[in-house]
Amino acid sequence: MRLEGTLDAFSLPDIFQLLSYTKKTGTLHLRRDNEHGVVHLRDGSVTGGRGDATSQALGRRMVGCGLVSDQALADAVELLLDNPGEGLGKTLLDQGSLRAEEAKRLASEQATDAVFELLRWEAGEFAFVVDESDPDDVGASIEVEEIVAEGRRRLETWGSLSTKVPSVDAPVSMAAAPDGDAALSKEEWTLLSLVDGRRTVRDLVTLSGTGEYVIVSALAALADRGLVHVDDKPSGLDPVLQRQQLLAALEGREVPKSAEPPAPLAKADPEPERAAARKPVIPERPEPFTPERQPDFAEEPIPAIARMPQQASAPTPVGASASLDSSVGSVEGAHALKPETSPAPAPTPGQSGLIDRDPSVNKSLLLRLIAGVRGL
Numbered sequence: 001m002r003l004e005g006t007l008d009a010f011s012l013p014d015i016f017q018l019l020s021y022t023k024k025t026g027t028l029h030l031r032r033d034n035e036h037g038v039v040h041l042r043d044g045s046v047t048g049g050r051g052d053a054t055s056q057a058l059g060r061r062m063v064g065c066g067l068v069s070d071q072a073l074a075d076a077v078e079l080l081l082d083n084p085g086e087g088l089g090k091t092l093l094d095q096g097s098l099r100a101e102e103a104k105r106l107a108s109e110q111a112t113d114a115v116f117e118l119l120r121w122e123a124g125e126f127a128f129v130v131d132e133s134d135p136d137d138v139g140a141s142i143e144v145e146e147i148v149a150e151g152r153r154r155l156e157t158w159g160s161l162s163t164k165v166p167s168v169d170a171p172v173s174m175a176a177a178p179d180g181d182a183a184l185s186k187e188e189w190t191l192l193s194l195v196d197g198r199r200t201v202r203d204l205v206t207l208s209g210t211g212e213y214v215i216v217s218a219l220a221a222l223a224d225r226g227l228v229h230v231d232d233k234p235s236g237l238d239p240v241l242q243r244q245q246l247l248a249a250l251e252g253r254e255v256p257k258s259a260e261p262p263a264p265l266a267k268a269d270p271e272p273e274r275a276a277a278r279k280p281v282i283p284e285r286p287e288p289f290t291p292e293r294q295p296d297f298a299e300e301p302i303p304a305i306a307r308m309p310q311q312a313s314a315p316t317p318v319g320a321s322a323s324l325d326s327s328v329g330s331v332e333g334a335h336a337l338k339p340e341t342s343p344a345p346a347p348t349p350g351q352s353g354l355i356d357r358d359p360s361v362n363k364s365l366l367l368r369l370i371a372g373v374r375g376l
Helices: 012-021 057-064 070-082 088-094 100-119 144-164 186-192 201-208 212-224 239-251 272-277 303-307 359-375
Strands: 003-006 026-032 035-042 045-050 125-130 172-174 228-230
Touching (some): 012 100, 045 144, 088 100, 100 212, 186 201, 201 212
Antiparallel strands (some): 035 045
16 A cells, blocks of 8 residues: 655644554655655654755764764765765764764654654645665664654744744854853853854754754753844844954054955866966967168258148048049050140249259258168
Protein backbone atom coordinates (compact mmCIF):
# COMPACT_ATOMS: atom_id res chain seq x y z
CA MET A 1 0.00 0.00 0.00
CA ARG A 2 1.33 3.45 -0.96
CA LEU A 3 0.77 6.27 1.54
CA GLU A 4 0.57 9.70 -0.07
CA GLY A 5 -1.70 12.72 -0.14
CA THR A 6 -1.93 16.38 0.84
CA LEU A 7 -1.57 18.02 4.24
CA ASP A 8 -4.94 19.75 3.98
CA ALA A 9 -6.61 16.32 3.94
CA PHE A 10 -4.35 14.59 6.51
CA SER A 11 -2.52 16.48 9.25
CA LEU A 12 1.08 15.63 9.97
CA PRO A 13 0.37 14.32 13.53
CA ASP A 14 -2.22 11.92 12.09
CA ILE A 15 0.29 10.66 9.55
CA PHE A 16 2.87 10.08 12.28
CA GLN A 17 0.34 8.23 14.40
CA LEU A 18 -0.56 5.93 11.49
CA LEU A 19 3.10 5.17 10.76
CA SER A 20 3.79 4.51 14.41
CA TYR A 21 0.79 2.23 14.82
CA THR A 22 1.75 0.15 11.76
CA LYS A 23 5.45 0.01 12.78
CA LYS A 24 6.60 1.30 9.41
CA THR A 25 10.24 1.64 8.38
CA GLY A 26 11.12 4.16 5.69
CA THR A 27 11.16 7.88 4.94
CA LEU A 28 8.31 10.38 4.95
CA HIS A 29 8.79 13.06 2.28
CA LEU A 30 6.98 16.40 2.47
CA ARG A 31 7.04 18.99 -0.31
CA ARG A 32 5.68 22.48 -0.86
CA ASP A 33 6.78 24.90 -3.58
CA ASN A 34 10.57 24.51 -3.66
CA GLU A 35 10.89 23.10 -0.13
CA HIS A 36 11.50 19.45 0.66
CA GLY A 37 11.64 17.96 4.16
CA VAL A 38 12.14 14.37 5.29
CA VAL A 39 11.54 12.34 8.47
CA HIS A 40 13.12 8.88 8.83
CA LEU A 41 11.44 6.11 10.82
CA ARG A 42 12.46 2.64 11.93
CA ASP A 43 9.77 0.29 13.28
CA GLY A 44 7.45 3.21 13.86
CA SER A 45 9.99 5.39 15.76
CA VAL A 46 11.74 8.50 14.44
CA THR A 47 15.49 8.14 13.86
CA GLY A 48 16.20 11.48 12.20
CA GLY A 49 14.82 14.30 10.14
CA ARG A 50 15.69 17.39 8.14
CA GLY A 51 13.65 20.44 7.33
CA ASP A 52 15.76 20.76 4.18
CA ALA A 53 16.44 17.39 2.59
CA THR A 54 19.48 18.72 0.71
CA SER A 55 21.36 19.84 3.86
CA GLN A 56 23.77 17.89 6.07
CA ALA A 57 21.76 18.90 9.13
CA LEU A 58 23.24 16.47 11.65
CA GLY A 59 26.81 17.07 10.47
CA ARG A 60 26.30 20.84 10.69
CA ARG A 61 25.01 20.47 14.23
CA MET A 62 28.06 18.41 15.24
CA VAL A 63 30.43 20.96 13.74
CA GLY A 64 28.53 23.92 15.23
CA CYS A 65 28.76 22.41 18.73
CA GLY A 66 32.55 22.35 18.46
CA LEU A 67 32.76 18.58 18.85
CA VAL A 68 34.58 18.00 15.55
CA SER A 69 38.07 19.15 14.68
CA ASP A 70 38.90 20.74 11.34
CA GLN A 71 41.07 17.81 10.33
CA ALA A 72 38.32 15.28 11.15
CA LEU A 73 35.81 17.34 9.16
CA ALA A 74 38.16 17.55 6.17
CA ASP A 75 38.75 13.79 6.23
CA ALA A 76 35.03 13.04 6.43
CA VAL A 77 34.18 15.40 3.58
CA GLU A 78 36.92 13.90 1.43
CA LEU A 79 35.55 10.42 2.09
CA LEU A 80 31.99 11.42 1.23
CA LEU A 81 33.07 13.10 -2.00
CA ASP A 82 34.72 9.87 -3.12
CA ASN A 83 31.93 7.59 -1.82
CA PRO A 84 28.64 9.49 -1.61
CA GLY A 85 25.61 7.88 -0.02
CA GLU A 86 25.96 8.21 3.75
CA GLY A 87 25.46 11.36 5.78
CA LEU A 88 28.18 13.50 7.30
CA GLY A 89 26.98 12.82 10.85
CA LYS A 90 27.23 9.03 10.52
CA THR A 91 30.62 9.33 8.79
CA LEU A 92 32.00 11.43 11.66
CA LEU A 93 30.70 8.85 14.12
CA ASP A 94 32.24 5.96 12.21
CA GLN A 95 35.59 7.78 12.15
CA GLY A 96 35.53 8.14 15.93
CA SER A 97 35.30 11.94 15.91
CA LEU A 98 32.72 11.86 18.75
CA ARG A 99 31.14 9.41 21.14
CA ALA A 100 28.07 7.39 20.26
CA GLU A 101 25.99 8.90 23.08
CA GLU A 102 26.73 12.43 21.89
CA ALA A 103 25.82 11.46 18.35
CA LYS A 104 22.48 9.98 19.49
CA ARG A 105 21.67 13.10 21.54
CA LEU A 106 22.41 15.43 18.66
CA ALA A 107 20.41 13.26 16.26
CA SER A 108 17.40 13.38 18.61
CA GLU A 109 17.65 17.17 18.87
CA GLN A 110 17.94 17.48 15.11
CA ALA A 111 14.88 15.28 14.51
CA THR A 112 12.86 17.29 17.03
CA ASP A 113 13.78 20.57 15.34
CA ALA A 114 12.92 19.14 11.91
CA VAL A 115 9.49 17.88 13.00
CA PHE A 116 8.69 21.30 14.53
CA GLU A 117 9.58 23.04 11.28
CA LEU A 118 7.41 20.63 9.29
CA LEU A 119 4.48 21.01 11.71
CA ARG A 120 4.38 24.70 10.77
CA TRP A 121 3.52 23.81 7.18
CA GLU A 122 -0.12 24.59 6.49
CA ALA A 123 -0.14 23.09 3.01
CA GLY A 124 1.90 20.67 0.98
CA GLU A 125 2.12 17.10 -0.23
CA PHE A 126 3.45 14.00 1.49
CA ALA A 127 4.53 10.54 0.42
CA PHE A 128 5.98 7.66 2.43
CA VAL A 129 8.67 5.51 0.83
CA VAL A 130 8.92 2.11 2.48
CA ASP A 131 12.36 0.76 3.48
CA GLU A 132 14.21 3.94 2.47
CA SER A 133 17.16 4.10 4.86
CA ASP A 134 18.35 7.04 6.94
CA PRO A 135 21.80 8.18 5.73
CA ASP A 136 22.48 9.64 9.21
CA ASP A 137 21.23 6.73 11.30
CA VAL A 138 23.46 6.85 14.39
CA GLY A 139 21.19 4.73 16.57
CA ALA A 140 18.78 7.38 17.86
CA SER A 141 15.12 6.40 18.37
CA ILE A 142 12.31 8.73 19.47
CA GLU A 143 8.71 7.77 20.03
CA VAL A 144 6.30 9.52 17.70
CA GLU A 145 4.02 10.65 20.56
CA GLU A 146 6.97 12.30 22.31
CA ILE A 147 8.29 14.18 19.31
CA VAL A 148 4.82 15.35 18.24
CA ALA A 149 4.04 16.56 21.78
CA GLU A 150 7.27 18.59 21.83
CA GLY A 151 6.42 20.07 18.46
CA ARG A 152 2.99 21.18 19.63
CA ARG A 153 4.45 22.73 22.79
CA ARG A 154 6.86 24.76 20.66
CA LEU A 155 4.01 25.92 18.44
CA GLU A 156 2.20 27.31 21.47
CA THR A 157 5.19 29.42 22.55
CA TRP A 158 6.23 30.45 19.04
CA GLY A 159 3.90 33.46 18.98
CA SER A 160 5.46 35.05 22.08
CA LEU A 161 8.98 34.48 20.74
CA SER A 162 8.11 36.20 17.46
CA THR A 163 7.41 39.45 19.30
CA LYS A 164 10.98 39.55 20.63
CA VAL A 165 12.60 38.27 17.44
CA PRO A 166 10.46 39.90 14.72
CA SER A 167 12.07 38.26 11.71
CA VAL A 168 14.65 35.64 10.81
CA ASP A 169 16.16 38.23 8.45
CA ALA A 170 16.76 40.75 11.26
CA PRO A 171 20.43 41.38 12.13
CA VAL A 172 21.66 40.60 15.63
CA SER A 173 24.13 42.77 17.58
CA MET A 174 25.61 42.54 21.04
CA ALA A 175 24.89 45.15 23.70
CA ALA A 176 27.83 47.44 24.44
CA ALA A 177 27.23 47.39 28.22
CA PRO A 178 24.89 44.84 29.86
CA ASP A 179 22.88 45.82 32.91
CA GLY A 180 24.74 43.49 35.26
CA ASP A 181 27.26 40.69 35.36
CA ALA A 182 26.44 38.26 32.58
CA ALA A 183 26.65 34.54 33.34
CA LEU A 184 26.55 32.54 30.12
CA SER A 185 26.12 28.87 29.49
CA LYS A 186 28.25 27.02 26.97
CA GLU A 187 25.48 27.10 24.38
CA GLU A 188 24.92 30.86 24.88
CA TRP A 189 28.64 31.57 24.61
CA THR A 190 28.82 29.58 21.37
CA LEU A 191 25.90 31.56 19.97
CA LEU A 192 27.29 34.96 20.99
CA SER A 193 30.62 34.16 19.37
CA LEU A 194 28.80 34.15 16.01
CA VAL A 195 27.17 37.57 16.51
CA ASP A 196 28.99 40.34 14.66
CA GLY A 197 26.30 42.98 14.17
CA ARG A 198 25.64 42.08 10.52
CA ARG A 199 24.62 38.43 10.64
CA THR A 200 20.91 37.77 10.73
CA VAL A 201 18.96 35.24 12.72
CA ARG A 202 18.87 33.01 9.67
CA ASP A 203 22.66 33.21 9.40
CA LEU A 204 23.04 32.15 13.03
CA VAL A 205 20.75 29.17 12.43
CA THR A 206 22.87 28.08 9.47
CA LEU A 207 26.24 28.61 11.15
CA SER A 208 25.29 26.92 14.41
CA GLY A 209 23.57 24.00 12.74
CA THR A 210 20.79 24.30 15.31
CA GLY A 211 17.09 24.50 14.63
CA GLU A 212 15.29 27.78 14.18
CA TYR A 213 13.26 27.38 17.37
CA VAL A 214 16.36 26.86 19.52
CA ILE A 215 18.13 29.94 18.11
CA VAL A 216 15.07 32.19 18.32
CA SER A 217 14.31 31.16 21.89
CA ALA A 218 17.95 31.65 22.92
CA LEU A 219 18.07 35.12 21.32
CA ALA A 220 14.80 36.07 22.99
CA ALA A 221 16.23 35.10 26.39
CA LEU A 222 19.45 37.03 25.73
CA ALA A 223 17.44 40.06 24.61
CA ASP A 224 15.45 39.98 27.86
CA ARG A 225 18.73 40.11 29.79
CA GLY A 226 19.92 43.06 27.70
CA LEU A 227 22.81 41.18 26.09
CA VAL A 228 21.75 41.33 22.44
CA HIS A 229 19.59 43.48 20.20
CA VAL A 230 17.47 42.05 17.39
CA ASP A 231 16.21 44.97 15.32
CA ASP A 232 13.87 44.53 12.40
CA LYS A 233 14.89 47.96 11.07
CA PRO A 234 18.38 48.65 12.41
CA SER A 235 20.15 52.00 12.06
CA GLY A 236 22.75 52.21 9.35
CA LEU A 237 25.62 53.21 11.67
CA ASP A 238 27.13 51.16 14.48
CA PRO A 239 26.43 53.00 17.78
CA VAL A 240 29.98 52.37 19.03
CA LEU A 241 31.46 53.80 15.84
CA GLN A 242 29.07 56.75 16.01
CA ARG A 243 30.34 57.66 19.47
CA GLN A 244 33.94 57.42 18.31
CA GLN A 245 33.23 59.69 15.36
CA LEU A 246 31.68 62.33 17.61
CA LEU A 247 34.66 62.24 20.00
CA ALA A 248 37.18 62.33 17.15
CA ALA A 249 35.46 65.38 15.65
CA LEU A 250 35.61 67.14 19.02
CA GLU A 251 39.31 66.37 19.45
CA GLY A 252 40.17 67.42 15.92
CA ARG A 253 41.40 64.00 14.91
CA GLU A 254 40.69 61.93 11.85
CA VAL A 255 37.17 60.57 12.03
CA PRO A 256 37.16 56.74 11.84
CA LYS A 257 35.19 55.29 8.97
CA SER A 258 32.79 52.42 9.13
CA ALA A 259 34.07 49.06 8.07
CA GLU A 260 32.79 48.14 4.65
CA PRO A 261 31.98 44.54 3.76
CA PRO A 262 34.74 42.88 1.78
CA ALA A 263 34.43 43.21 -1.93
CA PRO A 264 33.69 40.03 -3.84
CA LEU A 265 36.76 38.29 -5.09
CA ALA A 266 37.49 38.92 -8.71
CA LYS A 267 37.50 35.91 -10.93
CA ALA A 268 41.11 34.89 -11.20
CA ASP A 269 42.74 33.80 -14.41
CA PRO A 270 42.88 29.99 -14.28
CA GLU A 271 46.26 30.05 -16.03
CA PRO A 272 47.97 33.28 -14.96
CA GLU A 273 51.48 32.07 -15.72
CA ARG A 274 50.56 30.83 -19.14
CA ALA A 275 48.67 34.02 -19.92
CA ALA A 276 51.68 36.12 -18.87
CA ALA A 277 53.99 34.05 -21.07
CA ARG A 278 51.91 34.61 -24.19
CA LYS A 279 53.66 36.84 -26.74
CA PRO A 280 52.22 38.42 -29.85
CA VAL A 281 52.99 36.71 -33.11
CA ILE A 282 54.27 39.98 -34.58
CA PRO A 283 56.12 42.02 -31.98
CA GLU A 284 54.98 45.56 -31.70
CA ARG A 285 57.38 48.33 -32.70
CA PRO A 286 56.97 52.08 -32.74
CA GLU A 287 56.34 53.93 -35.93
CA PRO A 288 59.49 55.57 -37.40
CA PHE A 289 59.74 59.24 -36.52
CA THR A 290 60.79 61.56 -39.28
CA PRO A 291 61.58 65.08 -38.11
CA GLU A 292 60.20 67.91 -40.07
CA ARG A 293 62.68 69.21 -42.61
CA GLN A 294 64.02 72.62 -41.80
CA PRO A 295 65.26 75.00 -44.52
CA ASP A 296 68.95 75.73 -44.60
CA PHE A 297 68.29 79.45 -44.75
CA ALA A 298 65.53 81.28 -43.05
CA GLU A 299 63.15 82.77 -45.52
CA GLU A 300 63.06 86.49 -45.34
CA PRO A 301 59.79 88.25 -45.85
CA ILE A 302 59.33 90.00 -49.18
CA PRO A 303 58.37 93.61 -48.54
CA ALA A 304 56.89 94.04 -51.94
CA ILE A 305 54.53 91.09 -51.65
CA ALA A 306 53.58 92.16 -48.15
CA ARG A 307 52.57 95.53 -49.51
CA MET A 308 50.43 93.98 -52.27
CA PRO A 309 46.67 93.58 -51.54
CA GLN A 310 45.85 89.95 -50.56
CA GLN A 311 42.92 88.23 -52.30
CA ALA A 312 40.79 86.19 -49.88
CA SER A 313 40.15 82.64 -50.97
CA ALA A 314 38.02 80.00 -49.33
CA PRO A 315 39.96 76.98 -47.95
CA THR A 316 39.62 73.70 -49.73
CA PRO A 317 37.78 71.06 -47.71
CA VAL A 318 39.73 67.98 -46.61
CA GLY A 319 39.31 65.13 -49.06
CA ALA A 320 37.87 67.35 -51.76
CA SER A 321 39.63 68.21 -55.01
CA ALA A 322 40.66 71.75 -55.44
CA SER A 323 38.69 73.60 -58.09
CA LEU A 324 40.62 74.34 -61.22
CA ASP A 325 41.50 77.94 -61.83
CA SER A 326 40.10 79.58 -64.93
CA SER A 327 43.63 79.93 -66.28
CA VAL A 328 44.15 76.18 -66.45
CA GLY A 329 41.86 75.68 -69.39
CA SER A 330 39.45 72.93 -70.22
CA VAL A 331 39.80 69.32 -71.35
CA GLU A 332 37.80 67.91 -74.24
CA GLY A 333 38.61 64.42 -75.42
CA ALA A 334 42.31 63.64 -75.32
CA HIS A 335 43.55 67.15 -75.99
CA ALA A 336 43.82 69.97 -73.54
CA LEU A 337 43.02 73.43 -74.69
CA LYS A 338 45.59 76.00 -74.03
CA PRO A 339 44.33 78.45 -71.47
CA GLU A 340 43.50 81.82 -72.77
CA THR A 341 45.75 84.36 -71.23
CA SER A 342 45.50 88.05 -71.66
CA PRO A 343 48.78 89.76 -72.52
CA ALA A 344 50.42 91.50 -69.65
CA PRO A 345 50.18 95.23 -69.86
CA ALA A 346 53.33 96.86 -71.04
CA PRO A 347 55.11 98.90 -68.48
CA THR A 348 54.58 102.55 -68.61
CA PRO A 349 57.50 104.45 -70.05
CA GLY A 350 59.67 105.64 -67.31
CA GLN A 351 58.74 102.74 -65.03
CA SER A 352 60.56 99.43 -64.63
CA GLY A 353 59.29 96.02 -63.55
CA LEU A 354 58.94 94.72 -59.96
CA ILE A 355 62.43 93.21 -59.88
CA ASP A 356 63.96 96.42 -61.10
CA ARG A 357 61.96 98.49 -58.65
CA ASP A 358 62.79 96.45 -55.48
CA PRO A 359 66.35 95.10 -55.19
CA SER A 360 65.33 92.89 -52.23
CA VAL A 361 63.33 90.72 -54.63
CA ASN A 362 66.56 89.76 -56.42
CA LYS A 363 68.17 88.77 -53.12
CA SER A 364 65.21 86.58 -52.13
CA LEU A 365 65.13 84.79 -55.46
CA LEU A 366 68.85 84.19 -55.23
CA LEU A 367 68.54 82.63 -51.78
CA ARG A 368 65.75 80.32 -52.97
CA LEU A 369 67.82 79.26 -55.92
CA ILE A 370 70.76 78.38 -53.69
CA ALA A 371 68.50 76.39 -51.30
CA GLY A 372 67.05 74.46 -54.22
CA VAL A 373 70.49 73.56 -55.57
CA ARG A 374 71.61 72.27 -52.14
CA GLY A 375 68.45 70.19 -51.84
CA LEU A 376 69.30 68.40 -55.02
